[in-house]
Amino acid sequence: MTTLNKDGAGASAAENAALMDALPPLDNTGAGGVDLMEVVRESLDSPLANKGRAVLTMLGVIIGVGSVVSLLALGAGAEKEITSQVQSIGTNLIYVVPGAPRSGGPGQFGAAQTLTIDDARAIDALNLPVNGSSLQFGGSAQLVAPAADKYAQVAGVSPSHFALNELTLASGSLFDEAQERAAEPVTVLGANLAKDLFGSGTAVGLTVRMQDQTVRVIGVLVAKGGFSSVDDQAFVPISFAQQRLFGARTPDGNSYKVALITLSAKNAADIQAIQDRIAVLLRDRHHLKADGSGDDFQIVNQASFLSVLNNITSLLTAFLAAIAGISLVVGGIGIMNIMLVSVTERTKEIGLRKAVGARGRDILIQFVVEALVISLLGGALGLSLGSLVALAVSVSGILSATVTAESVALALGFSTAVGLFFGIYPARRAAQLNPIDALRYE
Amino acid sequence: MAARDGGQGLVIASMISVVDLCKIYHMGDVEVPAVCGLSFEVARGEFVAIIGHSGSGKSTLMNMLGCLDTPTEGTYSLDGVPTQNLSDDDLALIRSTKIGFVFQQYNLLPRQTALRNVEMPLVYRGVPRGERRQRAETALRLVGMGNRFNHRPKELSGGQQQRVAIARALVGSPAVILADEPTGALDTKTSEEIMGILQSLNRQQGLTVIVVTHEPDVAAYANRMLTLRDGKLVGDGPPPRRPIAAERAPERVQ
Numbered sequence A: 001m002t003t004l005n006k007d008g009a010g011a012s013a014a015e016n017a018a019l020m021d022a023l024p025p026l027d028n029t030g031a032g033g034v035d036l037m038e039v040v041r042e043s044l045d046s047p048l049a050n051k052g053r054a055v056l057t058m059l060g061v062i063i064g065v066g067s068v069v070s071l072l073a074l075g076a077g078a079e080k081e082i083t084s085q086v087q088s089i090g091t092n093l094i095y096v097v098p099g100a101p102r103s104g105g106p107g108q109f110g111a112a113q114t115l116t117i118d119d120a121r122a123i124d125a126l127n128l129p130v131n132g133s134s135l136q137f138g139g140s141a142q143l144v145a146p147a148a149d150k151y152a153q154v155a156g157v158s159p160s161h162f163a164l165n166e167l168t169l170a171s172g173s174l175f176d177e178a179q180e181r182a183a184e185p186v187t188v189l190g191a192n193l194a195k196d197l198f199g200s201g202t203a204v205g206l207t208v209r210m211q212d213q214t215v216r217v218i219g220v221l222v223a224k225g226g227f228s229s230v231d232d233q234a235f236v237p238i239s240f241a242q243q244r245l246f247g248a249r250t251p252d253g254n255s256y257k258v259a260l261i262t263l264s265a266k267n268a269a270d271i272q273a274i275q276d277r278i279a280v281l282l283r284d285r286h287h288l289k290a291d292g293s294g295d296d297f298q299i300v301n302q303a304s305f306l307s308v309l310n311n312i313t314s315l316l317t318a319f320l321a322a323i324a325g326i327s328l329v330v331g332g333i334g335i336m337n338i339m340l341v342s343v344t345e346r347t348k349e350i351g352l353r354k355a356v357g358a359r360g361r362d363i364l365i366q367f368v369v370e371a372l373v374i375s376l377l378g379g380a381l382g383l384s385l386g387s388l389v390a391l392a393v394s395v396s397g398i399l400s401a402t403v404t405a406e407s408v409a410l411a412l413g414f415s416t417a418v419g420l421f422f423g424i425y426p427a428r429r430a431a432q433l434n435p436i437d438a439l440r441y442e
Numbered sequence B: 001m002a003a004r005d006g007g008q009g010l011v012i013a014s015m016i017s018v019v020d021l022c023k024i025y026h027m028g029d030v031e032v033p034a035v036c037g038l039s040f041e042v043a044r045g046e047f048v049a050i051i052g053h054s055g056s057g058k059s060t061l062m063n064m065l066g067c068l069d070t071p072t073e074g075t076y077s078l079d080g081v082p083t084q085n086l087s088d089d090d091l092a093l094i095r096s097t098k099i100g101f102v103f104q105q106y107n108l109l110p111r112q113t114a115l116r117n118v119e120m121p122l123v124y125r126g127v128p129r130g131e132r133r134q135r136a137e138t139a140l141r142l143v144g145m146g147n148r149f150n151h152r153p154k155e156l157s158g159g160q161q162q163r164v165a166i167a168r169a170l171v172g173s174p175a176v177i178l179a180d181e182p183t184g185a186l187d188t189k190t191s192e193e194i195m196g197i198l199q200s201l202n203r204q205q206g207l208t209v210i211v212v213t214h215e216p217d218v219a220a221y222a223n224r225m226l227t228l229r230d231g232k233l234v235g236d237g238p239p240p241r242r243p244i245a246a247e248r249a250p251e252r253v254q
Helices: A013-021 A036-049 A051-088 A117-125 A177-181 A191-198 A238-245 A268-285 A302-345 A347-355 A360-396 A405-431 A435-440 B058-065 B088-098 B114-123 B129-142 B158-170 B188-205
Strands: A093-098 A130-144 A149-157 A169-172 A186-189 A207-210 A213-221 A233-237 A260-265 A297-301 B014-027 B030-043 B047-051 B073-078 B099-102 B176-180 B208-213 B224-229 B232-237
Touching (some): A051 A302, A051 A360, A093 A268, A117 A130, A149 A191, A149 A238, A191 A213, A302 A405, A347 A435, A360 A405, B030 B058, B030 B073, B030 B232, B047 B188, B058 B073, B058 B176, B058 B208, B099 B158, B114 B158, B158 B188, B176 B188
Parallel strands (some): A186 A213, B047 B208, B047 B224, B099 B176, B176 B208
Antiparallel strands (some): A093 A260, A130 A149, A130 A207, A130 A260, A169 A213, B224 B232
């Protein structure tokens, strides 16, 4: 009795019995759970069959992830740039300035008049572990040269200022302790200022007038670059600035005011201890409360500068990335839209799968996985796009933008979240379909 | 399979037991009974046709027998398991382990090969890949599709697609095969082939087969016919004539 078919692939009754033995009853609990690997494999079928649609769906995620990644890379590059520029000012520097610390608002940094030369001498007497200290008192003045004039900052500084701040001479010489004690009318110019006043010719040996004083230029500094203002400043002995230019005598007439004391710690690890000892000393000298609540001075260091600046940069970066993240959300909505279309198109398939035993959660998993595949693929493409942008910016030399491991994790995490969030609604719709209606759907 | 050779009405155990089954739909405030007061038993290894005109309630009965729907009243036990008051997940489990569906429109997944279509129900039972493949190949050979493993539905004729669908119904060793108008989309000759396969599976393998149809010609392949009219069981007996596809002469002989 051969008959099951007429294709020549038929089997006799005996053969069929043997075949049936090869289909033994399966374990009827069926509790093995769905084979996830197969679900992932099947979830690729639909996007692969609709490649154009899948790519268009991914576009939102590609653009979103791409812009988040490239913005974060640019932000990281900017942060690195700022750090290196701040560090180019000098390292391990501690600044003591007069005036109460204010919370918020534009501070009158250095404008108060509560720090004196005597305070500075007392700090020196502490014999702190520092490479040296320098004092500063300055103001702004009109600088008049024979060919040009310019309104500029004039900083009265100790001779040690140049070494502490890693300022180097391009030509001429710096003023020394003797010239400082004698309050000699000499100046060392920043590179830009020298150029502004004297053009590209030599400035050393010429004179400028400031505040009715004739001052001889004895040196010009090497340009420091960055965003520091030293290149546009004129440096004079602090005694000259205090006595002849800006009148810095204290109200009681016994001392001179100081706007800034700079100390360079030998070790970064000592910075906090040094700051604490200076604070105790000044509170004692100024008869202030020991808890610091009445302080009329502030002590800051470079690390705190840096952290403020970097906070601003990170905030800006996060802000921009958040805006870019909006397109991720839009991309997610695109995925949801297409998944809803897909669920409708495949209603009959869902009905069939349920009829052969798929539970609601099996269907849910299948559609969520499909949304995840689309969003993760989009995320990966977006990551490549963002990295390319970062690379292009780095190569063009604007910034060294680097794609960090964090931003890779963020991009992939984001696209996973988008896929999950926007995939679940269509998947739930699919999972909740009534198999009878779904099977009948045309 | 205790009932492998029990095809001809030898009752070994009751496969299906239906008592006072009712399904009442609510259309607004109106109660519409689709089927009501149905009671019957199907023995292991029987080949039963459920016949009725459209609107007779045979689809509703089919859905309940297939655990796609639950009765509003009465009880239904399949292979000794009462199915009323089961959760959706439990019903899915019963469909997965005890029922093999064959549909009028085959309902194959268009982008997948015959083999993967047949494997599909086993995916939801967590059957490992190798065993899945092996069982699917066996099932396809059983319906004479041993040389079409990697064809997609598009590349197969209607009859061949329906064979793949039967293989898919077979692959999990179900307690019962439920065929809903299995020849509805096929020409007469192919219909005979498909009914021949079902008949052969019933006679040779002792599979319990239930076919729902509105065509007496199709019902005639069964060894028992339940007739539904207006939601009530109005007939239960052998079909008027019973052609044995395998033994039929080219011309129709009674």
